Amino acid sequence: MAVKDYLRERFFPHIWCAGCGHGIVLNSLIRAVEKLGMSKNEIVMVSGIGCSSRISGYVDFHTLHTIHGRALAFATGVKMSKPELNVIVPMGDGDALAIGGNHFIHAARRNIDITAIVMNNRIYGMTGGQYSPLSGYGTLATTAPYKNIDQSFDTVQLATAAGATFVARTTTYHVQQLTDLIRRAILHEGFSVLEVMTQCPTYFGRKNKLGGAVEMMKYMQKATTPIGSKAKQKNPELIERGVFVEKEQPEYCSEYEKIIQRAMASGS
Amino acid sequence: MAKPKLKEHRINREWCKGCGICVAFCPKNVLELDEKDKAVAVRPEDCIACRLCELRCPDLAIEIIVEDEHGIENKIRSGQ
Numbered sequence: 594m595a596v597k598d599y600l601r602e603r604f605f606p607h608i609w610c611a612g613c614g615h616g617i618v619l620n621s622l623i624r625a626v627e628k629l630g631m632s633k634n635e636i637v638m639v640s641g642i643g644c645s646s647r648i649s650g651y652v653d654f655h656t657l658h659t660i661h662g663r664a665l666a667f668a669t670g671v672k673m674s675k676p677e678l679n680v681i682v683p684m685g686d687g688d689a690l691a692i693g694g695n696h697f698i699h700a701a702r703r704n705i706d707i708t709a710i711v712m713n714n715r716i717y718g719m720t721g722g723q724y725s726p727l728s729g730y731g732t733l734a735t736t737a738p739y740k741n742i743d744q745s746f747d748t749v750q751l752a753t754a755a756g757a758t759f760v761a762r763t764t765t766y767h768v769q770q771l772t773d774l775i776r777r778a779i780l781h782e783g784f785s786v787l788e789v790m791t792q793c794p795t796y797f798g799r800k801n802k803l804g805g806a807v808e809m810m811k812y813m814q815k816a817t818t819p820i821g822s823k824a825k826q827k828n829p830e831l832i833e834r835g836v837f838v839e840k841e842q843p844e845y846c847s848e849y850e851k852i853i854q855r856a857m858a859s860g861s
Numbered sequence: 862m863a864k865p866k867l868k869e870h871r872i873n874r875e876w877c878k879g880c881g882i883c884v885a886f887c888p889k890n891v892l893e894l895d896e897k898d899k900a901v902a903v904r905p906e907d908c909i910a911c912r913l914c915e916l917r918c919p920d921l922a923i924e925i926i927v928e929d930e931h932g933i934e935n936k937i938r939s940g941q
């Protein structure tokens with residue numbers, strides 16, 4: 594199917610600012626789904642609230658646009674009732690790891706077969722540039738005019754420690770890797786977390802004087818390196834891209850099905 | 862497989878927001894923004910149909926159309 598067949602064209606041009614990385618995630622996501630050859634009816638996209646969460650309005654899958662931080666709770670309900678469907682949850686860094694942090698770690702711990710795409714622009718874009726748990730020490734935000742003193746989470750380490758069975762990271766500059774990792778995250782059976790470093794030129798970029806979308810993407814190109822590269826050994830500051838975790842473990846809905854079978858067998 | 866040959870850059874001027882991402886990262890310097898801040902292919906003869914502009918456009922506003930060996934219009938699918 595052509596790219597446009599996966600879109601709700603009536604809502605375009607979309608609402609995101611010029612150069613917003615969220616559009617690149619949408620672009621790559623559609624290409625990943627196209628490569629997988631999935632039908633639109635096999636996919637449910639569930640999102641919370643934020644600029645990132647608006648992605649669910651633009652794709653012609655089954656979609657739910659729910660409440661801030663709670664997308665994974667809704668997604669868990671959908672997946673438990675219809676385990677044959679592929680459930681994808683695009684999330685903002687605030688949505689996933691501030692207000693939604695608890696849902697995030699527990700979905701990971703259960704290893705429910707959901708694909709979480711954390712669109713990390715290091716800021717609350719939708720509400721005007723407040724700092725998020727991923728802004729990082731020393732950055733500027735509307736709510737940190739004298740610099741942020743909060744340390745940030747490392748999404749990959751957090752997801753890994755919480756039990757996610759597929760954990761990966763890339764950026765909106767690396768679009769071929771982005772498409773490939775979304776495809777692999779969807780294919781993986783269990784809770785998959787893909788962190789996408791992305792640009793919010795309007796708030797994070799402007800507040801921190803990082804230039805426009807192009808400069809921010811050049812920065813992500815320079816600041817990252819493939820996992821285990823020589824460059825990383827020389828410069829430990831570099832952020833690694835690639836697949837950090839990919840393992841098999843009992844999946845939540847399959848385990849729940851076994852409970853049903855056990856209960857049916859014993860009940861009389 | 863033969864290299865894809867460019868037929869046209871299909872740029873949706875209604876959707877393009879003039880962010881300049883396609884212009885900045887085109888390896889062959891094919892694209893520019895016009896006076897209305899819309900992307901245009903000013904040197905189409907240099908295009909290698911790598912589709913990086915199409916893949917990186919946040920507004921899904923640019924499509925690379927290539928000709929297949931029979932000269933029939935064919936939009937390349939994603940992937941190499």
Ligand SMILES: Cc1ncc(C[n+]2csc(CCOP(=O)(O)OP(=O)(O)O)c2C)c(N)n1
Nearest residue numbers: 643644645661685686687688716717718719
């Ligand atoms: C329960 C609740 N609390 C707060 C808000 C206000 N709010 C809307 S979006 C948002 C944060 C958006 O940041 P992020 O999740 O990083 O998404 P982005 O806009 O950056 O893509 C907040 C705090 C809300 N809508 N609901």
Ligand code: SF4
Nearest residue numbers: 609610613644718793
């Ligand atoms: S405010 Fe930031 S995150 Fe929101 S659409 Fe604009 S650039 Fe994107």
Ligand code: SF4
Nearest residue numbers: 877878880881883918
């Ligand atoms: S990347 Fe897309 S939106 Fe940005 S200038 Fe090019 S065609 Fe326009």
Ligand code: SF4
Nearest residue numbers: 887908909911912914
């Ligand atoms: S297909 Fe490649 S070479 Fe051609 S305009 Fe796009 S980025 Fe440039």
Ligand SMILES: [Mg+2]
Nearest residue numbers: 685686716718
């Ligand atoms: Mg954000």
